[in-house]
Amino acid sequence: MTLVQLGRRGAPPAPAALDPAATAATAATAATAATTDGRTVTIPVTGMHCAGCSATVQRALAATPGVRDAVVNLMTANATITYDSAIASPPALIEVIRGSGYGAELPAAGANAMAEQDALDRAQDAEYAVLRTRTAAALGVAAVAMALAMLAMHVAWSRWLQFALATVAVAWPGRRFYTGAARAVAHRGANMDVLIALGTGAAYLYSLAALAVPGWFMKAGLTPDLYFDAVAVIIALVLLGHTLEARAKRTTSGALRALVSLQERTARLRRGDADVEVAVEQVVRGDLVIVRPGERLPVDGTVSDGEGAVDESMLTGEAMPVVKRAGDRVVGGTVNGAGAFRYRATTLGADSVLARLVAMMRAAQGTRAPIQALADRVSAVFVPVVIAIAVVTLVSWGTLGGPQGWSNGLLSAVAVLIIACPCAMGLAVPTAVMVATGRGAQLGVLIKGGEALQRAATVDRVVFDKTGTLTEGKPAVARVIVAPESPVGRDEVVALAAAVESRSEHPLGAAIVAHARAGGIAIPEVMAFAAEPGGGARGRVRAREVRVGNARFAAAPGGGGGAPASAPVPAALADALAQAGDRAETPVVVSVDAAVVAVIAIADQVKAGARGAVEALDRLGVESVLVTGDIEATAQAVARQAGITRVVAGARPERKIAELAALRGAGHGVAMVGDGINDAPALAAADIGIAMGTGTDVAIEAGDVTLMRGDPRGVARTIALSRATMRVMRQNLGWAFGYNVLMIPLAAGVFVPLTGWRLSPMLASAAMALSSVSVVANSLRLRRAVRA
Incomplete structure (x- = not known):
């Protein structure tokens, strides 16, 4: 399995954990x-x-x-x-x-998380089917036994028929309790099966003795009452509770089941001159996969030719299709909408993004939250304590309860054994973790287990890195400002500048070229291209001399950048140049035939969701802090756009860690949000590390939480979901402990002298059946927690 080490702050994760190729040997959960x-x-x-x-x-x-x-x-x-x-x-x-x-x-050698989860799902379905069958049979037997006990209680044959029905209930539907109890006792253990077997077994044997030798009971001053109907009803109701619980458990793993179901069973390949369809397990790296409109992609790969609009919502939670062209990465399990394309298979099996997601979710759902420790300690001794209470109940009633003391004591002891429910305590935390991690995946948030959920709920300070976290992480054209007196229009300015920069290798030039292409602007040919380091680039485009670079270079006459500036910069453009620093922009000046005509402002643009993320955190009572290695002016500009007031600029990695330590030292719960690679030390130094993923490049192994959409609003969703999960965990534990603390004394008859309240074994079985189901049902409310 992929090992998720949580709570070990202060040390960066091993480099292998950040390398997708390194997960090949760790994706299989066994x-x-x-x-x-x-x-x-x-x-x-x-x-x-x-x-x-x-x-x-x-x-x-x-x-x-x-x-x-x-x-x-x-x-x-x-x-x-x-x-x-x-x-x-x-x-x-x-x-x-x-x-x-x-x-x-x-599991068999080579099995991965997908195969194991599929096998587990099938096993759960099979168990549920068996439980439904046995529950239906037990309910039918119990209904007849109750009818006989109420309507024909004094008829001799009715008593023997009740015995036969109870024997059927014990021998078939209820056999699992007795075999489970025998196995547990043989291995010096104790579980719920032991409680059910003791309770129903005692009632069955007492009733059998009363049926066979009623005179002995009468000589001893006891009433030879029969409880065969109670035995049948208890078995039926407990099985009903198990069936409802099994159904609810299947629901809690719905998100994981949905992920597994995305794996295509076959792939259409181009081999030689023919198209062939093969099992997905037979696809090898380098195979050419053919995808048609509406088809689900079988494996990960890189587009070779064609174009399609791919729905990646299973990965990012974002419903908007993403256009995929030659060179783009695609992920198995996503769905192609319009268009058709072919792609080369790259990562397969346990290496695939889908298999890694399944492995990580399985690992997360298998972790233990610290809040569960108390329930584990109680569960370890619960059954022996309950058996002791049942014995004390029987003896107390028998010695102090008068003529009917032993009969009442037996009923009360059976009720104690039946009503006690360790399952509710055992399910209180794991069900909440399972549903919460599934809900997180639906929201585009990969949460790595119960401990991460518990720590995220305590966060009241979020530290953001800038590049790639609050910003897009790559330069893009923010504005094009054209001088009013320019002889060329905006689109022509972009076309001329893009033509020159198409021959340049500078990232700012690439941003201009990308802007032109995105706007559908044709890029003409450039002649006599020349680049000057530290200045810019120039060339002849459509018989015009075009210069693109800094103000000094662009405004210079035909010589180099060292010549004195001769072309004046229009006032509108001078204002844009002056504002660039405050707006965290890099101005690129364009001149045409020695006249400065435009400024193209390029910036690492703030993500659309950045301000919304900060506002959502404010509503949760969480303060946002920007800590970045960038200069003060750039950091302040980004902070203003995002709505952050506290900024630490010029921070090297060790300074980031020191800032986190200072916040934690002041008693704050601190989350660090970064790109998952460059910020690895800071992510490890915070109480909770949140890594930003971007679509197919999601860094699954980085941080305690990964935002698969790369949307900073996922930080607030993570904290809100974690807090909701902790509330549900506390409610579940409160119910589980409160139920047993209240119901066991009631079943023992403690309240009889004061109120006359007595709990029959049949009512006890109904209460027990509902107790664990209530915990699972409460956890299922998390499926609707936090809006997308």
């Missing part, structure tokens, strides 16, 4: 990955049904020699283990998991 602390492996675990199950596996792994850390996630059914490779190994770790009573195996 592949081992080297770390500074050893090696990490993620192993799928089967057979886990509750928090007690995951706690048992985690406890067994943690006690294994050579294991430094183990995280078992109930939602993703994975165990992520960091171990010393000199002492432990993946096969040995698998045996430890199997020895704790659960299934585990490494």
